[in-house]
Amino acid sequence: GESVGLHLPTLSVQEGDNSIINCAYSNSASDYFIWYKQESGKGPQFIIDIRSNMDKRQGQRVTVLLNKTVKHLSLQIAATQPGDSAVYFCAEISGGYNKLIFGAGTRLAVHP
Amino acid sequence: EPEVTQTPSHQVTQMGQEVILRCVPISNHLYFYWYRQILGQKVEFLVSFYNNEISEKSEIFDDQFSVERPDGSNFTLKIRSTKLEDSAMYFCASSEIANSPLHFGNGTRLTVT
Numbered sequence: 347g348e349s350v351g352l353h354l355p356t357l358s359v360q361e362g363d364n365s366i367i368n369c370a371y372s373n374s375a376s377d378y379f380i381w382y383k384q385e386s387g388k389g390p391q392f393i394i395d396i397r398s399n400m401d402k403r404q405g406q407r408v409t410v411l412l413n414k415t416v417k418h419l420s421l422q423i424a425a426t427q428p429g430d431s432a433v434y435f436c437a438e439i440s441g442g443y444n445k446l447i448f449g450a451g452t453r454l455a456v457h458p
Numbered sequence: 459e460p461e462v463t464q465t466p467s468h469q470v471t472q473m474g475q476e477v478i479l480r481c482v483p484i485s486n487h488l489y490f491y492w493y494r495q496i497l498g499q500k501v502e503f504l505v506s507f508y509n510n511e512i513s514e515k516s517e518i519f520d521d522q523f524s525v526e527r528p529d530g531s532n533f534t535l536k537i538r539s540t541k542l543e544d545s546a547m548y549f550c551a552s553s554e555i556a557n558s559p560l561h562f563g564n565g566t567r568l569t570v571t
Contacts, residue, residue, distance in 0.1 A: 378557045389462075389549050389562035390501060397557075435501065444489050444556045445514050448501040 358455045365426045367452045369419040369436035376438040380446065381410060381421045383432045390435060390448075393421070423454075431456045460484045462563035464550050470569045471540055479535045479566045481550030490533045491551040491560060492525065494518070501549065507533065540570045 359365045371379075377398040382390035396403045396410045396419075403410050409422040419436050433451045463482045471477050483490050492504040505515040507525055524536045533552075537544055547567050551560040 392559045
């Protein structure tokens with residue numbers, strides 16, 4: 347069945363360090379993946395996406411890597427800042443109706 | 459930047475009462491969704507809506523739930539007879555086309571007492 351999960355529930359990093367948040371997915375038919383950031387009291391905020399025909403995509407300070415062989419997704423945040431503190435969710439879409447399935451989430455805590 | 463707006467931000471209701479949660483999706487988007495998030499848990503899919511009909515729904519979305527797009531701008535979620543376990547954050551989302559990012563509102567916190 348479908349499932350999207352995260353390896354680490356909480357990640358603590360020092361300000362300025364790079365962060366890596368990992369995600370495993372089990373539905374090999376998934377063809378589109380999104381990372382969301384959720385701050386307290388707010389809705390999920392789009393960070394970056396990647397399609398299954400790619401293995402890497404870069405944004406501003408963020409990079410998403412997709413390894414379809416082992417069904418693994420990661421989000422790298424460069425020079426992590428206090429404002430990056432939030433819960434990060436990976437999510438996958440398979441099929442034609444854009445049904446997005448969220449993983450369990452990883453809390454990123456950035457310390458000065 | 460266009461955004462999804464939801465009202466109210468917080469709704470308190472008694473068990474057995476009907477509630478309607480309201481959303482205004484981004485204007486040129488064609489796909490609409492409701493998700494819910496119980497405190498401290500992950501975001502769960504409820505329903506997707508396209509071309510004026512439900513395209514997919516989860517097991518959570520039983521006969522107590524319904525959605526409607528009453529006009530060209532609003533998208534509503536109705537819970538007919540609320541239960542204590544319906545207490546959660548409810549998020550509306552919209553997307554422009556299939557396989558594109560969903561844009562979420564900031565949610566309605568529903569508290570059933």
